[in-house]
Amino acid sequence: MNIENIEAFIYVCQLGSINKAAEALYLTQPSVSARIQSLEKELDLKLFDRQRNKLSLTEKGEQFYPHAKKILHSYQEAKHSLKQTMIPYELTIGCASSISNNLLPNILPALKEKYENLKVKIVTGHSKDVVQKVINNQVDFGIVRTETHPQIESIPIFSDPIGLFVPTHHPLASLDNINMKELEEQPFIFFDYGSFDWLMLHRLFQKNNITPNISIEVDHMETAKNLVLQGMGLSFLPHHCVRNEVEQGTLKQISIDPSINFNINIEFIYKKGKSKSVFIDQLKQFFHELN
Known part of the structure; x- marks a missing residue:
C-alpha cells in the first residue's frame, strides 16, 4: 500500500477539499486526485462521494479514515525510530589538536558522505584529555594518538612515519644525509614529554651514545612545528603535521644515518559498553574501510 496515497487521503479528509490538500502537500490538484483514485483502486472501494x-x-471512507491515520502514524514513528537508532542527532568527536588540524579535513568529508544528515561537533585537546572525555561521556568517541586505558576500546585508523624536519633556510637543509653524531650540538624541540614517541626518540639517541640538546619541550606538536618554522631548533614530527609546510617549501625533512623507522599511530576510541552501540558498530566499519 502506497503511503503517499494514504497521506493524500488523510489531508483531503482533514481539509475538506482536494484543492486545499494539494496546497498543503505542495502538489498539483490532479496529482492529489490521482493518488486518491489509486488508493480507491487498490482498496476496491469508493472513499468519496463527489457531487458538483x-x-x-x-460510509466505507469513514470506516477507513481512522485506520489510515494509524497506518501513517506507525510509518512516521518507525521511520523516526530507525533514524534515531542508526544516526544520532549530533555526534561529538574528541580529537587531538594536530589531528583536528591535519587529518579531520580528510576524514570528515567521507563521514558526512556516508551519513549526510549527521551533525558533527569537534572538541579538541591533548590525546590524554580526549581519553578522559570519552570515559566521562563528554564526547561520543575520540580520534587520538595511541593511548591505552581499561575503559576504552580502540581501532587503529592511521599510521604516520616520524621524520626530522628543519626550516629550508637551515644549514642542514642542504645536506642529503646526516650522521646522528652531527645532531649532538643541534638544539632540539621535543613535544609530549613522557609519551611513547618521546621515549622511542630518546632510546634512539641513547643507542648512538648521544645526549640530545633539548632546547625546548612543548606539549603539542603544532607548537613544536611553529617553533621549527621560527628557526628555534630541529624537531621530530609526524608527516601529517608538516605536509602543507613541506609542499609550500618552508620545511624540509633530513635523512639520518642510521635511518629511523618510527610511526605515530592514530586510533578511533570509544568507551566500552557504549550505549550508541549500533552506530558505534557502523563507525568501526567505516574506519576499518577508511584504513
Whole structure:
C-alpha cells in the first residue's frame, strides 16, 4: 500500500477539499486526485462521494479514515525510530589538536558522505584529555594518538612515519644525509614529554651514545612545528603535521644515518559498553574501510 496515497487521503479528509490538500502537500490538484483514485483502486472501494463542488466521505471512507491515520502514524514513528537508532542527532568527536588540524579535513568529508544528515561537533585537546572525555561521556568517541586505558576500546585508523624536519633556510637543509653524531650540538624541540614517541626518540639517541640538546619541550606538536618554522631548533614530527609546510617549501625533512623507522599511530576510541552501540558498530566499519 502506497503511503503517499494514504497521506493524500488523510489531508483531503482533514481539509475538506482536494484543492486545499494539494496546497498543503505542495502538489498539483490532479496529482492529489490521482493518488486518491489509486488508493480507491487498490482498496476496491469508493472513499468519496463527489457531487458538483462538494466532496464527502462514503460510509466505507469513514470506516477507513481512522485506520489510515494509524497506518501513517506507525510509518512516521518507525521511520523516526530507525533514524534515531542508526544516526544520532549530533555526534561529538574528541580529537587531538594536530589531528583536528591535519587529518579531520580528510576524514570528515567521507563521514558526512556516508551519513549526510549527521551533525558533527569537534572538541579538541591533548590525546590524554580526549581519553578522559570519552570515559566521562563528554564526547561520543575520540580520534587520538595511541593511548591505552581499561575503559576504552580502540581501532587503529592511521599510521604516520616520524621524520626530522628543519626550516629550508637551515644549514642542514642542504645536506642529503646526516650522521646522528652531527645532531649532538643541534638544539632540539621535543613535544609530549613522557609519551611513547618521546621515549622511542630518546632510546634512539641513547643507542648512538648521544645526549640530545633539548632546547625546548612543548606539549603539542603544532607548537613544536611553529617553533621549527621560527628557526628555534630541529624537531621530530609526524608527516601529517608538516605536509602543507613541506609542499609550500618552508620545511624540509633530513635523512639520518642510521635511518629511523618510527610511526605515530592514530586510533578511533570509544568507551566500552557504549550505549550508541549500533552506530558505534557502523563507525568501526567505516574506519576499518577508511584504513
